[in-house]
Amino acid sequence: MSTKERNLTRRTILIGAGCMASALGAPVPLTIRRAQATPATMAAAIRQVVGEATVNSGKVNLDLPPLVENGNTVQYTVSVDSPMTPSDYVKAIHVFNEKNPQPNVISVHLGPRAGRASFTSRMRLADSEKVVAIAEMSDGSFWADTVEVVVTIAACVEDGIP
Amino acid sequence: MSTPLINVPAHAKQGEVIAIKTLISHEMETGFRYSPSGALIPRNIITEFQCTYNGEEIFRAQFHPAVAANPFLTFYTVASGSGTITFKWTGDNGFSQTASANIVVE
Numbered sequence: 001m002s003t004k005e006r007n008l009t010r011r012t013i014l015i016g017a018g019c020m021a022s023a024l025g026a027p028v029p030l031t032i033r034r035a036q037a038t039p040a041t042m043a044a045a046i047r048q049v050v051g052e053a054t055v056n057s058g059k060v061n062l063d064l065p066p067l068v069e070n071g072n073t074v075q076y077t078v079s080v081d082s083p084m085t086p087s088d089y090v091k092a093i094h095v096f097n098e099k100n101p102q103p104n105v106i107s108v109h110l111g112p113r114a115g116r117a118s119f120t121s122r123m124r125l126a127d128s129e130k131v132v133a134i135a136e137m138s139d140g141s142f143w144a145d146t147v148e149v150v151v152t153i154a155a156c157v158e159d160g161i162p
Numbered sequence: 163m164s165t166p167l168i169n170v171p172a173h174a175k176q177g178e179v180i181a182i183k184t185l186i187s188h189e190m191e192t193g194f195r196y197s198p199s200g201a202l203i204p205r206n207i208i209t210e211f212q213c214t215y216n217g218e219e220i221f222r223a224q225f226h227p228a229v230a231a232n233p234f235l236t237f238y239t240v241a242s243g244s245g246t247i248t249f250k251w252t253g254d255n256g257f258s259q260t261a262s263a264n265i266v267v268e
Contacts, residue, residue: 107223116238
């Protein structure tokens with residue numbers, strides 16, 4: 001395929017059409033499609049963190065309300081069943097979501113100094129979706145917990161003030 | 163200006179697991195929203211948080227745009243000696259904020 005052909009995508013045609021329409025004084029009938037992660041992009045983001053390792057279910061507890069009224073601030077707690085000793089501890093905890101514009105939420109790094117493998121924070125949720133917390137243990141194993149939440153008012157719907 | 167709120171117990175027993183709570187005021191603009199004029203609002207978030215206890219790192223976090231505005235974190239550590247716990251947030255557009263709290267361990 002030549003460079004010229006490759007550049008002539010649907011997007012460039014639409015932009016060109018839009019420019020022509022605005023040059024003629026007509027309203028531009030373009031709808032903006034919001035960026036959204038998909039289960040596939042979430043799986044890819046998880047792969048980037050865990051590599052080839054298998055992710056077991058268990059040990060991790062993701063505490064998230066099953067019904068969320070406001071997706072702009074959703075409080076959650078991730079706790080991992082671990083003795084947190086110098087030989088057996090949680091190295092990191094990663095949180096992922098399925099339908100926000102990007103699949104990553106947060107990555108926290110801790111060590112045996114933490115005493116308790118747990119943290120609480122707040123996230124945004126753009127839709128009713130699956131949230132996954134993955135813990136990376138000191139022995140290299142990965143453990144996960146998945147929670148499905150229903151969101152009635154999504155984050156990212158209202159636009160900002162310039 | 164972002165003023166962090168820190169909650170660290172003033173006193174603790176040696177070896178006790180203590181909870182540390184932090185809250186910092188920051189809009190955490192995602193970079194996915196549009197202004198009424200149709201322009202994309204550029205991303206402006208805190209990307210990194212670090213907590214050190216007497217100079218030793220005890221907790222670190224990477225934030226993504228999905229972290230809600232005014233990032234709040236609760237985490238734990240073992241009280242290992244009297245001293246200072248320092249907190250540092252860094253982010254887009256050269257954002258940097260530090261805070262510290264003192265703890266007395268018996």
